[in-house]
Amino acid sequence: MYVTVSIKHELGGFRMIIGIPKEIKNNENRVAITPAGVTLFIKSGHKVFVEKDAGIGSGFNNEDYVNAGAEIIDNTKDVWNQAEMILKVKEPLKSEYQFFREGLILFTYLHLAAEPELANALKEKHVIALAYETIAVRNTLPLLTPMSEVAGRMAAQIGAQFLQKTNGGQGILLAGVPGVSCAKVTIIGGGIVGTNSAKMAIGLGADVTIIDLSAERLRQLDDIFGSQIKTLMSNPYNIAQLVKEADLLIGAVLIPGAKAPKLVTEEMVKTMKPGSVIVDVAIDQGGIVETIDHVTTHDNPTFIKHGVVHYSVANMPGAVPRTSTIALTNVTIPYSLQIANKGISKAIEENSALKLGVNTANGEITYEAIARDLGYEYVAVEKALNKTLTAN
Numbered sequence: 407m408y409v410t411v412s413i414k415h416e417l418g419g420f421r422m423i424i425g426i427p428k429e430i431k432n433n434e435n436r437v438a439i440t441p442a443g444v445t446l447f448i449k450s451g452h453k454v455f456v457e458k459d460a461g462i463g464s465g466f467n468n469e470d471y472v473n474a475g476a477e478i479i480d481n482t483k484d485v486w487n488q489a490e491m492i493l494k495v496k497e498p499l500k501s502e503y504q505f506f507r508e509g510l511i512l513f514t515y516l517h518l519a520a521e522p523e524l525a526n527a528l529k530e531k532h533v534i535a536l537a538y539e540t541i542a543v544r545n546t547l548p549l550l551t552p553m554s555e556v557a558g559r560m561a562a563q564i565g566a567q568f569l570q571k572t573n574g575g576q577g578i579l580l581a582g583v584p585g586v587s588c589a590k591v592t593i594i595g596g597g598i599v600g601t602n603s604a605k606m607a608i609g610l611g612a613d614v615t616i617i618d619l620s621a622e623r624l625r626q627l628d629d630i631f632g633s634q635i636k637t638l639m640s641n642p643y644n645i646a647q648l649v650k651e652a653d654l655l656i657g658a659v660l661i662p663g664a665k666a667p668k669l670v671t672e673e674m675v676k677t678m679k680p681g682s683v684i685v686d687v688a689i690d691q692g693g694i695v696e697t698i699d700h701v702t703t704h705d706n707p708t709f710i711k712h713g714v715v716h717y718s719v720a721n722m723p724g725a726v727p728r729t730s731t732i733a734l735t736n737v738t739i740p741y742s743l744q745i746a747n748k749g750i751s752k753a754i755e756e757n758s759a760l761k762l763g764v765n766t767a768n769g770e771i772t773y774e775a776i777a778r779d780l781g782y783e784y785v786a787v788e789k790a791l792n793k794t795l796t797a798n
């Protein structure tokens with residue numbers, strides 16, 4: 407039924423019903439739309455259903471959404487079942503899989519290479535699932551960037567916090583004081599997270615080294631930071647040296663769509679000083695540190711292994727929801743509006759960046775790196791969607 411609705415929509419006969427469920431991940435207070443975003447959908451003739459209290463954690467109350475033109479729905483199931491497109495922030499959790507159905511459009515962070523069960527559920531239920539993090543414009547990931555800026559800035563703050571003795575750390579201040587050395591911060595991956603971590607760590611007075619695989623990126627970092635940082639080429643030898651010296655190690659590597667490479671081995675972690683801290687921001691793609699075997703939560707963010715404090719929260723920006731919701735929706739809404747206004751087929755035909763966002767469609771995995779990492783056949787998105795259209 408919903409596939410038919412989408413087709414009619416593409417022919418210009420229908421407006422779309424957009425659903426915004428309340429996020430349910432641990433301490434996830436972001437929401438996928440602001441009242442300002444609602445007004446844009448309403449102006450284009452769409453309906454917006456927001457789950458009751460979905461925006462409270464980000465400082466938007468139900469009345470704000472109603473004043474913007476949305477309807478408040480007091481039931482998670484009704485939001486999912488009535489909507490043709492669901493906008494979320496985090497990947498659906500298991501309790502949400504029951505709402506998947508053929509032709510439903512889901513637009514959210516997915517990180518499927520690290521979520522095989524979710525990938526399988528979306529595939530089996532023929533959901534058209536678009537991931538914020540695989541939409542790419544030239545060499546940038548515009549719907550990941552703002553959350554990477556947030557998480558990168560947080561990583562240095564969090565590292566400083568857990569280096570305190572009272573939080574399990576070795577009891578040092580990032581900046582040191584006159585007559586006492588500052589802390590050594592090693593950042594592996596010099597993209598958006600790495601750059602933002604470096605800005606904060608430099609600001610807090612640390613001795614910062616960034617390791618990256620791209621010589622061009624290392625050159626850019628050198629231009630940005632000059633003598634405030636050191637740069638090093640990524641290889642196992644350099645990583646081993648720098649991990650050993652690090653008081654704070656930040657994981658910030660990304661290979662778009664793919665599972666993160668395990669660049670920091672257990673042997674390397676064993677060489678770190680007791681009370682050193684690892685913040686693996688790349689955990690949402692599986693993480694780059696071998697000793698991290700599970701994702702942690704804001705409620706219980708760290709564990710200790712080989713004397714080292716490990717932090718592996720996969721929704722770090724959820725802790726600063728007001729900043730994060732506004733930053734995220736600033737960049738997501740223009741894309742979700744295109745899907746609502748044009749229908750999925752036309753929207754991706756006219757926007758190659760958006761096309762790269764489609765991870766699953768009509769029972770197929772439509773993103774190559776995910777298919778490869780999870781052992782599925784890769785099917786191009788046009789081919790998968792064309793199957794839907796011709797079958798109806």
Ligand SMILES: NC(=O)C1=CN([C@@H]2O[C@H](COP(=O)(O)OP(=O)(O)OC[C@H]3O[C@@H](n4cnc5c(N)ncnc54)[C@H](O)[C@@H]3O)[C@@H](O)[C@H]2O)C=CC1
Nearest residue numbers: 553554557595596597598599618619640659660720721722
């Ligand atoms: N835990 C959380 O709450 C959050 C996690 N993230 C994640 O942080 C990770 C990094 O994201 P961005 O900085 O936006 O990505 P990015 O694409 O801007 O940067 C990644 C960097 O890794 C480098 N790289 C690739 N392979 C490497 C290797 N073998 N050694 C060293 N460097 C290598 C690339 O050259 C690039 O400079 C992603 O997994 C992203 O999803 C982002 C936001 C929140």
Ligand SMILES: CC(=O)C(=O)O
Nearest residue numbers: 515553690720721723
């Ligand atoms: C990038 C991501 O997964 C987050 O902001 O939670």
